[in-house]
Amino acid sequence: MRKGYRxxxxxxxxxxxIGFAAVRTPASGVMSYPCPDIxxxxxxxxxxxxxxxxxxxxxxxxxxxxxSLKEFAEKFGAKPLIALKVKGMRWRFFTLDxxxxxxxxxxxxxxxFYKGFDFDxxxxxxxxxxxx
Amino acid sequence: MRKGYRxxxxxxxxxxxIGFAAVRTPASGVMSYPCPDIxxxxxxxxxxxxxxxxxxxxxxxxxxxxxSLKEFAEKFGAKPLIALKVKGMRWRFFTLDxxxxxxxxxxxxxxxFYKGFDFDxxxxxxxxxxxx
Numbered sequence: 001m002r003k004g005y006r007x008x009x010x011x012x013x014x015x016x017x018i019g020f021a022a023v024r025t026p027a028s029g030v031m032s033y034p035c036p037d038i039x040x041x042x043x044x045x046x047x048x049x050x051x052x053x054x055x056x057x058x059x060x061x062x063x064x065x066x067x068s069l070k071e072f073a074e075k076f077g078a079k080p081l082i083a084l085k086v087k088g089m090r091w092r093f094f095t096l097d098x099x100x101x102x103x104x105x106x107x108x109x110x111x112x113f114y115k116g117f118d119f120d121x122x123x124x125x126x127x128x129x130x131x132x
Numbered sequence: 133m134r135k136g137y138r139x140x141x142x143x144x145x146x147x148x149x150i151g152f153a154a155v156r157t158p159a160s161g162v163m164s165y166p167c168p169d170i171x172x173x174x175x176x177x178x179x180x181x182x183x184x185x186x187x188x189x190x191x192x193x194x195x196x197x198x199x200s201l202k203e204f205a206e207k208f209g210a211k212p213l214i215a216l217k218v219k220g221m222r223w224r225f226f227t228l229d230x231x232x233x234x235x236x237x238x239x240x241x242x243x244x245f246y247k248g249f250d251f252d253x254x255x256x257x258x259x260x261x262x263x264x
Contacts, residue, residue, distance in 0.1 A: 023155075033155075077153075
């Protein structure tokens with residue numbers, strides 16, 4: 001069972017609330033294809049989301065995980081996003097170019113955490129900051 | 133457990149083969165949101181697919197099921213499709229306007245089965261027949 005199932009459900013609810021049709025993918029993939037935790041679309045913007053939760057920062061992500069998300073998103077035609085729930089904080093969303101590279105990993109630490117999108121920004125994401 | 137899991141896997145493989153990134157959705161939804169069996173995208177075309185298998189025709193679909201697929205697809209921004217595997221036959225794909233209305237249901241019978249798309253057509257679907 002994938003960790004943080006409750007958080008995925010919470011995120012799914014919120015995505016529907018802000019106008020996205022969103023689905024979770026199965027907890028255990030039977031195939032070797034890349035697959036994000038959540039896929040969402042609103043007719044204009046498509047999102048491939050990897051969902052993470054931590055009791056505190058930083059969050060480390062392996063390069064394999066990030067590359068797999070990127071690969072899926074490019075092929076599908078979606079924006080790859082990391083959704084991060086840190087205990088006691090609101091959800092934040094990160095594009096892959098926001099991640100901090102460190103040795104063989106990527107991380108999200110205090111230096112970039114507050115630059116993450118919040119839900120209000122995600123609602124208008126395409127307009128606000130994707131088009132650079 | 134959702135019936136026809138093997139066929140969903142087979143379909144998923146084939147979608148990847150023809151250039152789509154495709155995911156299955158979980159067998160048991162915990163939420164009340166509409167959710168197709170498979171979602172796929174190739175950067176240009178997005179598909180919301182309900183997967184069906186029968187030993188013989190016809191296939192009946194409830195209006196609720198069809199409406200739920202339609203609702204999800206409109207919100208997500210995908211083409212709604214019924215994928216049908218009849219024993220001994222190749223996969224066929226149907227848009228919702230191809231379905232035959234009958235009493236409180238829709239059906240796919242011999243009169244429309246051979247009008248369904250095959251994989252070669254799905255590969256070029258957007259160009260071939262979606263733009264009417």
